[in-house]
Amino acid sequence: MAEEVILLDFWASMFGMRIRIALSEKRVKYDYREEDLWDKSSLLLEMNPVHKKIPVLIHNGKPVCESLIQIEYIDETWPDKNPLLPSDPYKRAHAKFWADFIDKKVNVTARRIWAAKGEEQEAAKEFIEILKTLESELGDKKYFGDETFGYVDIALIGFYSWFGVYEKFGNISIESECSKLIAWAKRCLERESVAKALPESEKVTTFVSDRRKKLGLE
């Protein structure tokens, strides 16, 4: 059956990275379309009228929005390769809990480090606490999913490409505070799906520096 899969995305988006990774893990071929977030395409606005945000996954003309929901959709639509979510109900609920935690806590706090004037120090401190909570959940496991790379790993790993940003503008060293998490990230990067999905850290940092100038924060 001819499948048409389009991903509307933005190169630096840690949410977009989730979908690139998920599709790659499932060996699904897709058409990647870069959006200019400051000049959104009519397709994006048509496919996500409620939030007008990327990533948007368009499968045979039908849009799926919200990255965690998209990962689950991908897992259910292409179930044969590399299951992304556990099959056990309790383990599934546990994975969803931690992905939800990441969505509720990580981005909101991390953003304050570089985008909110005067809040850098406080936000950086909170951010480290959040990472430590995640590190504690990881424990000595290879991945959040234990032996299998999956949903929670995918939910978090994109932020690793932004660690340089948080370290620079928050004046922190994530490596010294959360070395186990850094080790986890490096294990994830050994996977082709992750290595291909994440942009270079320096490129992200340069992009954010430019954004800060435009926002009058530099």
Added chain:
Amino acid sequence: MARSDVKLIGAWASPFVMRPRIALNLKSVPYEFLQETFGSKSELLLKSNPVHKKIPVLLHGDKPVCESNIIVEYIDDTWSSSGPSMLPSDPYDRAMARFWAAYIDEKWFVALKSFLKAGGEEEKKAVIAQLEEGNAFLEKAFIDCSKGKPFFNGDNIGYLDIALGCFLAWLRVTELAVSHKILDEAKTPSLSKWAENFCNDPAVKPVMPETAKLAEFAKKIFPKPQA
């Protein structure tokens, strides 16, 4: 593990707690309801949900499950052979149900809550506009998801019905407090009919708080804002 060994930590007034209660009713799962006292958190709650320290928490055996929509899915997955499925079987329809449930929590309910706290006329107007836009989205979502049946989930109540329906008592309390009809039959006829059907469902009736009782409670926790 004994299937009847189910406890739910919650409170009668919380719409989020209502969600797993409805789900457990739909699956005919008996459970012990452990009510928290408003204003304080029990040792059990803090131990079972150390990350967020919030209700509801489902305890199955001694394994805690947190976050209301996640608990509902867990109930659906665990007691899959009792009662109809709470989510559609098609992956796209499932994604739609999850999308709208997330929208309800992140946008719609946030707007509803801010209505009770809204001070001046300008603030109220802005919230009304947000809610009307939200209701229009949900009216269309209902038509798309229900495909002519009485509920978002079709013939029976499901995940998305529960995600939205749990707020209906608070919706009524808010309408009374601000003297404004938020769910208007004229503007959202399908959603209004759905609301009536939802409230009359046998799995919902026993756990839906009475409007008067909830209104009293609301006065306590949302003191009148300065105009």
